[in-house]
Amino acid sequence: DVKVTQSSRYLVKRTGEKVFLECVQDMDHENMFWYRQDPGLGLRLIYFSYDVKMKEKGDIPEGYSVSREKKERFSLILESASTNQTSMYLCASRSWGDGYTFGSGTRLTVV
Amino acid sequence: AQRVTQPEKLLSVFKGAPVELKCNYSYSGSPELFWYVQYSRQRLQLLLRHISRESIKGFTADLNKGETSFHLKKPFAQEEDSAMYYCALARSGGYQKVTFGTGTKLQVIP
Numbered sequence: 431d432v433k434v435t436q437s438s439r440y441l442v443k444r445t446g447e448k449v450f451l452e453c454v455q456d457m458d459h460e461n462m463f464w465y466r467q468d469p470g471l472g473l474r475l476i477y478f479s480y481d482v483k484m485k486e487k488g489d490i491p492e493g494y495s496v497s498r499e500k501k502e503r504f505s506l507i508l509e510s511a512s513t514n515q516t517s518m519y520l521c522a523s524r525s526w527g528d529g530y531t532f533g534s535g536t537r538l539t540v541v
Numbered sequence: 542a543q544r545v546t547q548p549e550k551l552l553s554v555f556k557g558a559p560v561e562l563k564c565n566y567s568y569s570g571s572p573e574l575f576w577y578v579q580y581s582r583q584r585l586q587l588l589l590r591h592i593s594r595e596s597i598k599g600f601t602a603d604l605n606k607g608e609t610s611f612h613l614k615k616p617f618a619q620e621e622d623s624a625m626y627y628c629a630l631a632r633s634g635g636y637q638k639v640t641f642g643t644g645t646k647l648q649v650i651p
Contacts, residue, residue: 463639470550472627472643473585488638520585529575529587530639 433457436521436533443540449508451536453521460525462504464488464496467518467535479504511540543568545630547642554618555650562613562645564602564628573631574604574611575639580624588613588626598622618649 437452455462461480465473465488475488477496485496493515497505504523508515518537522530544567554560566572576588589597591604591611602613611628628642 465641470643472547473641475638475640478638486638489640522585524639529590530577530585531587532585534584 434521434523434531434533436519436536438536439534441536441538443508443511443538445512445540447508447511447540449511449538449540451506451508451519451521451538453504453506453533454502455504455521455523455531456502457523457525457531458501459523459531460501461523462498463522463524463530464494464504464506465520465522466490467520473520476506508538511538513540516540543572543630543632543640545628545640545642547626547628547645549645550643551646551648553648553650556620557617560613560615560618560622560647560649562626562628562647564611564613564642566609566611566628566630568609568630568632570632574602575629575631576600576602576611576613577627577629577641578624579627585627618647620649620651623647623649 434455443449463478464476474490479485479498495507518535520535521533524530546565574591577585578588579585600615627644629639631639
């Protein structure tokens with residue numbers, strides 16, 4: 431069974447901390463994505479990557495950065511966590527022409 | 542810019558009644574349209590996509606380019622259909638960026 435794995439299901443961090451969210455896929459997909467999911471706002475794209483070391487800003491990149499050193503791994507970094515970044519974070523991967531495969535999500539709470 | 546609109550936040554129907562979840566989009570090119578579903582405490586998963594023209598779990602969706610719509614339909618709702626449904630649009634080609642709607646929660650009343 432194909433998988434997108436997010437390393438943490440729940441995470442609690444303090445304001446100002448640097449936070450790393452990890453995502454690994456085993457499908458050899460070229461494209462990987464980070465979204466945040468908030469009630470009433472749906473899914474909003476933060477960053478995506480279409481190849482190793484390549485990245486593109488999504489719709490809400492402010493306060494975030496990403497890293498893709500290997501094809502299977504895509505990391506989301508919150509440089510200095512703030513309370514308005516409390517959310518559910520979803521990683522997804524996709525091969526050209528296919529639908530997304532999503533991870534189970536990381537619920538991040540910033541206190 | 543690409544945009545997806547799901548006008549209903551919540552749709553309640555009785556078991557056995559027909560279901561229609563609305564989705565409208567705006568995009569100047571030729572889009573790929575998808576429906577994703579998220580059951581309680583499960584991950585988002587692909588339900589169907591317009592190019593495959595499949596029927597999954599009794600759901601169908603037809604792309605209407607004239608009305609820029611991709612409504613999701615099912616003739617008889619089942620309790621297990623209760624979930625959050627997201628319509629999504631991807632550019633054909635390009636970097637495959639996908640834009641999601643805000644979602645509609647379908648509640649099937651027994």
